[in-house]
Amino acid sequence: DIQMTQSPSFLSASVGDRVTINCKASQNINKYLNWYQQKLGEAPKRLIYNTNNLQTGIPSRFSGSGSGTDYTLTISSLQPEDFATYFCLQHNSFPWTFGGGTKLELK
Amino acid sequence: QIQLVQSGPELKKPGESVKISCKASGYTFTDYAMHWVKQAPGKGLKWMGWINTYTGKPTYADDFKGRFVFSLEASASTANLQISNLKNEDTATYFCARGYGPDYWGQGVMVTVSS
Numbered sequence: 001d002i003q004m005t006q007s008p009s010f011l012s013a014s015v016g017d018r019v020t021i022n023c024k025a026s027q028n029i030n031k032y033l034n035w036y037q038q039k040l041g042e043a044p045k046r047l048i049y050n051t052n053n054l055q056t057g058i059p060s061r062f063s064g065s066g067s068g069t070d071y072t073l074t075i076s077s078l079q080p081e082d083f084a085t086y087f088c089l090q091h092n093s094f095p096w097t098f099g100g101g102t103k104l105e106l107k
Numbered sequence: 108q109i110q111l112v113q114s115g116p117e118l119k120k121p122g123e124s125v126k127i128s129c130k131a132s133g134y135t136f137t138d139y140a141m142h143w144v145k146q147a148p149g150k151g152l153k154w155m156g157w158i159n160t161y162t163g164k165p166t167y168a169d170d171f172k173g174r175f176v177f178s179l180e181a182s183a184s185t186a187n188l189q190i191s192n193l194k195n196e197d198t199a200t201y202f203c204a205r206g207y208g209p210d211y212w213g214q215g216v217m218v219t220v221s222s
Contacts, residue, residue, distance in 0.1 A: 034208050043111070043202070043212040050208065087152060091208040095168045096142075096154040 002026050002090055006099025012107045017078045023088035023099045025069040032092035035064055035073045038101075039084045047086075048073060078104075109133035111203050111213035118219045119193050126189040127216045129203030136184035137161045139206040143177060143188050146215070147199040155201075158186060193220045 003026040013019050023033065035048040046055045048064035051071060061076040075082055083106050088099040114128045129141065143155040156167040158177040165177040176189040186203055200215040 032208065041214075043214045044204075045212075046208075046210050049210070055210070089152075089208070094154075094166075098152040098154070100151045 001095055002029060002093065002097050004088060004090055004097050004099040006088055006102060008102060009100060011102055011104045013078055013104065014107045015078050015080055019075050019078060019104065021073045021086055021088075021102045021104075023066075023071045023073075023090075025071075025090055028068050029090045029092035031067060032090060033064075033066065033071045034089045034091065035062075036087050036089065037082075037084045038087065044087075080106075109205075109211050111205060111211055113201075113203060113213040113216045116217040116219070118221070120222055121193055121195060121220055123193050123220075124189060124191045125193060125218055126187055127201060127218070129186045129188075129213050131184045131186070131205070134205075136181060141177075141186040142204045142206075142209055144202040144204055144212075145171075145199045146202065147196070150199075155188075160186065190218070193218075195220050 005024045031051040036044040038044040047062050052064045063074050065072050085103045087101040110132050112130045117125050137160045140157050142157040145153045155171045158165045174191045178187045198220045200217050202215045203213040205211045
């Protein structure tokens, strides 16, 4: 199974900050990496698919990059509604595996 | 609009069974696979497997072979997850999610197993 190591687990930031979240795969996942946002009690929302494709309706302050084993989600200027948990998913091969999640909190 | 609406929370005793549903709307149900994901309290997400909504063929991740069954009611655009012989470690929220690298997810169903 491909292991996904996500960092940091917790991130404290302020409105307007630029933040980055990382996922490292245990082997090449060929850019089949998605990013999701999850708020308490809600369905996860796909933000980015296949490394750097912005989901329709998602603000452009969200972006993704990476290749091989290393991937990054960047939020360019945090907004109040962005404080949530974020996780990555590799869908290069079964079994799909997730990063452990990053809880983004207001400083 | 596309929606996956899951059934309500369940409270079960060890050894019992539970069946949770995921009703899809806003798209052609058989055009997209349905995946299932487990999120135990305080834990990360774990992919359980998927069902081909066109053929009905299920595929299970290794940890979910035996007591877990994916099924369909295609005429009702509904996917189901049944768990038999429930154990305490099955306590979790279970999500359905549409398609490859899923774009839409259900809201999740909390299943609590407690004596």
